[in-house]
Amino acid sequence: MAAVSKRLLVSDLVTFDKINQVPSNYIRPLSERPNLQHVSSHETIPIIDLHDLNSAKRRHVINQIRDACREYGFFQVKNHSVPESTITNMMQIAKDFFSLPEEERLKSYSDDPSKTTRLSTSFNIRTEKVANWRDFLRLHCYPLEDYVHEWPTNPSSFRAHVKEYCTSVRGLALELVEAISESLGLERDYIGKQLGKHGQHMALNYYPPCPQPDLTYGLPGHTDLNLITILLQDDVPGLQVLKDGKWVAVDPVPNTFIINIGDQIQVLSNDKYKSILHRAVVNCDKERISIPTFYCPSRDAVISPAPELVTEDQPAVYRPFTYGEYYDKFWNRGLATENCLDMFMATKST
Numbered sequence: 001m002a003a004v005s006k007r008l009l010v011s012d013l014v015t016f017d018k019i020n021q022v023p024s025n026y027i028r029p030l031s032e033r034p035n036l037q038h039v040s041s042h043e044t045i046p047i048i049d050l051h052d053l054n055s056a057k058r059r060h061v062i063n064q065i066r067d068a069c070r071e072y073g074f075f076q077v078k079n080h081s082v083p084e085s086t087i088t089n090m091m092q093i094a095k096d097f098f099s100l101p102e103e104e105r106l107k108s109y110s111d112d113p114s115k116t117t118r119l120s121t122s123f124n125i126r127t128e129k130v131a132n133w134r135d136f137l138r139l140h141c142y143p144l145e146d147y148v149h150e151w152p153t154n155p156s157s158f159r160a161h162v163k164e165y166c167t168s169v170r171g172l173a174l175e176l177v178e179a180i181s182e183s184l185g186l187e188r189d190y191i192g193k194q195l196g197k198h199g200q201h202m203a204l205n206y207y208p209p210c211p212q213p214d215l216t217y218g219l220p221g222h223t224d225l226n227l228i229t230i231l232l233q234d235d236v237p238g239l240q241v242l243k244d245g246k247w248v249a250v251d252p253v254p255n256t257f258i259i260n261i262g263d264q265i266q267v268l269s270n271d272k273y274k275s276i277l278h279r280a281v282v283n284c285d286k287e288r289i290s291i292p293t294f295y296c297p298s299r300d301a302v303i304s305p306a307p308e309l310v311t312e313d314q315p316a317v318y319r320p321f322t323y324g325e326y327y328d329k330f331w332n333r334g335l336a337t338e339n340c341l342d343m344f345m346a347t348k349s350t
């Protein structure tokens with residue numbers, strides 16, 4: 001077994017140390033390994049065409065979203081409003097950022113999850129026992145003017161391309177939040193109104209090639225704590241979603257986004273829609289980049305099950321809380337595998 005790695009970033013470990021074994025601090029115990037040969041290849045996550053979202057056929061699209069949210073908690077979207085050039089530029093600038101020299105990238109490094117702009121590695125190195133095969137740059141991006149000045153200035157077009165991308169993706173997020181609200185039988189603007197001033201974060205995930213992908217993860221199974229996630233991935237597979245107890249691979253389709261329901265929709269929908277476990281696995285040959293946009297409530301927004309979805313038969317599953325409280329608990333909990341939602345259940349009156 002190779003020794004513990006002393007590099008801050010896993011990309012530099014791969015580039016400079018020319019390892020042919022995974023260092024011991026990345027190795028999962030036998031029972032937690034990805035079992036890559038047991039991934040289902042029969043199932044696919046639905047692809048929804050958004051072309052008709054703003055036409056007379058809107059109801060049809062909304063119903064497809066409802067079915068996908070109920071059955072999978074995940075769907076893909078094509079013919080969305082984000083221009084192809086905006087996507088291409090975003091992906092290229094992410095590649096360029098992770099190709100910068102180590103000392104240049106490390107200027108953004110921090111292991112403090114409360115920092116609004118930071119380059120880090122793994123998932124949460126302050127609380128986890130086993131590290132993950134991922135580096136990531138995390139940015140807050142709404143309202144833009146509050147955060148842009150913190151973003152990297154190298155590569156020189158970084159801020160311009162990322163600004164364009166996150167502004168455009170925000171438009172798509174707002175359309176999807178309305179559609180999801182409607183799909184639950186709520187007013188179109190119900191969910192949007194619960195989010196306070198709204199928040200938006202993004203991550204640029206970089207998964208280097210890994211000599212022993214069976215022993216470790218890019219990201220282990222987790223749910224996203226926010227409202228919805230809009231994921232852009234390059235052409236290298238790696239994302240897997242849990243469906244009926246089996247891991248299903250979500251292979252890349254050009255110019256589509258992958259949308260998933262986060263913990264806050266699970267709460268607002270009073271468990272009608274579930275925030276589903278998903279994970280990223282790595283491979284021997286190719287680096288992989290994925291760019292999730294996490295659309296979220298603002299910290300002071302109060303989240304609770306929508307009153308219209310609470311009945312005598314289906315009482316409120318969760319108590320009201322502020323998103324700030326949820327966010328802090330999520331990042332501070334000891335075990336990343338422990339479901340954070342369990343800490344916010346309504347106390348039963350019986």
Ligand code: OGA
Pocket residue numbers: 203205219224233238239278279280290291292
């Ligand atoms: C995430 C995530 C999946 C991927 O960053 O929360 O689930 O494919 N990423 O990188």
Ligand code: NI
Pocket residue numbers: 222223224278
């Ligand atoms: Ni995720």
